[in-house]
Amino acid sequence: MFGLDKKDSTLLILVAVLTLLAPFILNPFPSDSGLAQFNAGYPDLMQRFVIFGIFAIGFNILFGLTGYLSFGHAAFLGVGSYSAVWMFKLLSMNILPAIILSVIISGLFALVIGFVSLRRSGIYFSILTLAFAQMSFALAYSVLTPITNGETGLQIALDDPRIFGGAVAADGSIPVTNLFGLEMRSAFDMAVGPWSFTFSAGYYVCAIVMLIAFYLAIRIFRSPFGMMLRAIKSNQTRMNYTGLNPKPYTLAAFVISGMYAGLAGGLMASMDPLAGAERMQWTASGEVVLMTILGGAGTLIGPVLGAGAIKYMENIFSKINDNVLHGWFAFLPDGMEDAVVWILHPFVGKGWHLTLGIIFMLVVIFLPGGLVEGGQRIARAFKGKKAKETSEKATTEPAE
């Protein structure tokens, strides 16, 4: 299907079904139950899942295939966001031109940074990309204030010189982002008994863009270009002596992954037309590295899983505070309840990073292939069991 083999088609269809049904899947608990806080099916968070999924898919094309670890990818995300917001301010509130511009601008930006950074490899490459990203971050905060609006962040105002659509909406407020009239903010609530599901236009736009991005990533992985990138990771000497020039290949991979990051940034601004410099900070670059490694670098689905896992923890674990914990353990005697809450306190709420850190360490030590490897091991264990059973049957039957 679409030029993919059977295995990849199955994966694509599976991902498509999961993302399109996400409003149901992520809201498994009735909205008035105590577990409702574990529901992740609200538009804002679902959008973040898929947007960071796109970011991580793109990062994986560079890191997973070529092994070049960039520590500055958030810069491209930030550039994408700024470009999109400028498009909203100057051209129109339609997200399509905004997203196209953010992809182009971040691609050009990646071309320049990649050209310089790829003169070195290994740790020096990582440091160069980190330096460029921090430089962009510092510039956005200081001298580039006319473009980036400094600390306040770039946002839509009532006096924007917008060409199409005018500066003010019909009711006198700031107009909202849309795709040919379909407002990104619009949502449809569906109540089934005690459950409630929200279908947001913004989420579905992001989800479809992510599916296209994911499909393209599969094609790249299976193409001769993808094979060359893996060859670069494997042995550059042999690559050179086979008549291939690794430099343009790595640069192309860098630019493509920068464009994915720009796409993510543009989508982020499309959902909420605001761009701040903190999006370019090194912690943001580090986050996408964590996502990719947690999910499984070099695998197709890993980065999406990693992005989902981290964003889920960031938004759900961080909401669990002491009151919630006291509520859960109210059945324990007073002294014990306090003790249990005291033990769990550092791992939840503001301490969710500690939980993430522990999970990350466990994954890196025991599952170097990330969550994907975990899934494969579980699948193999089941299959192995089955195979064993059948072979046991085969050996025992003759005896009977």
Place this chain on the structure above:
Amino acid sequence: MGILEVKDVGKRFGGLQALGDVNLSVKENTCHAIIGPNGAGKSTLLNCLVGKLIPDTGSVMFDGQSVLGRSPHEINQMGISRVFQTPEIFGDLTVMENMMIPLFAKRDGSYRLHAIKSVMNERQLREEAEQMLEEVNMLDKRHMHSASMSRGDKRRLEMAMCLIQRPKLLLLDEPTAGMARADTNNTIDLLKEIKEKRDITIAIIEHDMHVVFSLADRITVLAQGTPLVEDAPENIKGHPKVQEAYLGEAH
């Protein structure tokens, strides 16, 4: 005129004169061996031929064109393939993928952005790769992870990767170094077969005299960066200068 003409090549590393006025002519469709004691400059000479080092003086002409100042991938595209002392293969890739990469390099040149077409659809190249693997008896290993193979297999794979590009000149850097006797003999047989079947020029650097004398049509003896003698194998064995510089050392 030979296919490879090395003229007055010199290379100095700081105070050490690694190569001094090396002249060498490799005739088309012959096997030319370069031998010499450790530190004679064999590897330096080889590195000057493939673009890894640039000689300080002299010229290297291949097929009528100078190779000096060109990078290794450009020189490979001119028709020179190199086999390394320790096999250099794409260890993370399967054997089949290892064979596909040189085919792409041959067909598409140093760089081409082929990002959407699937490798699976390159039927013609796949067939070519399978045929080559058949020739080196590795077809049954085509789905293997190449890093997990034995050293002998890695060597054969590397050789197959070089041969599938149909180079005009094949450079071998101690292809049997560290091999067991049986593996060495297999490699000799493989190289003999290659020599007979294909129009190919081979330049070989080797320590193992057994290998050299069973393959070479012509031998150059290098000592302290300069060629001592160049002659046919039967004349080299008894040559007094060679005995003194090279074989004598062992006795």
